[in-house]
Amino acid sequence: MTDTASPTIKYYWEDLPVGTTIELGSLTVDRAEVIDFASKYDPQPFHLDDEAAARSMFGRLAASGWHTCAMVMGLMARNFLQQSSSLGSPGLEKLKWLKPVYPDDTITLRQRIIESRPMNSRPDVGLVRTLWEAFNQHGEQVLMMDGYGMFRRRTPGAAAPEAPV
């Protein structure tokens, strides 16, 4: 690991001040993948079977909430983290499954930085708190997550930048 900025990294901790909003793209939910994911990780009838789903609170076959998180993570990784100095995440402060996600839905993801500070224990790392919001093709919010990410700093040990007004 080097402290010299890499030309392939667009986002170091310093490049993510409070207020930064990044559109993370969209994806279309695949029906076979909904069933495959649920078979492995969330085998509840409303994620697996049309008839059982029709009788459930979802009304029709719906993706596992964890599948929604995984799909959204795919957008985050491909459209942001791969171009960043990410060092992983210690966790989330909140996760809300707000609306069901159905096969053939198109999900769009946006993130906004809501807090940022250097990590006192590691002068080469900064902590960022992010709000993620995912919407379906009807403009309904289906998911919110509020959590932390650690990013290597461009300039270790420097003071935190001012948040934009």
Next chain:
Amino acid sequence: MTDTASPTIKYYWEDLPVGTTIELGSLTVDRAEVIDFASKYDPQPFHLDDEAAARSMFGRLAASGWHTCAMVMGLMARNFLQQSSSLGSPGLEKLKWLKPVYPDDTITLRQRIIESRPMNSRPDVGLVRTLWEAFNQHGEQVLMMDGYGMFRRRTPGAAAPEAPV
């Protein structure tokens, strides 16, 4: 949907008072599955490639945190929710990835009910708040989640049971 108790359902809302602790079993993490999950949903080098992982904070190839959640959900669904009147979850209050999860680790899951109340808006449904704790084979806690679940009630509209002392 019927309000009559089903013989195949072991856990209605009334059967999950505060303090209830349930062991949800264990699983062993499969290396090929770690890479497959990361390829689809979390393509970061330390989840995909041994050399990149060796240079990362994980030290060696580690599972995506979302894969850990998905695997734990599998235990929860197979060893609890399938025998319950679960109506899904509105979300989590907290999620912490406490330690890396590696291929061949054995993960054991336990849940404890920490809050319980009837849903005012739906007399046939109760809300339960649960703490999930997952440990590896060394006894180290790798994951904590604190979140809500909705369960159909055995007796709609009855008062909440007293919590055990």
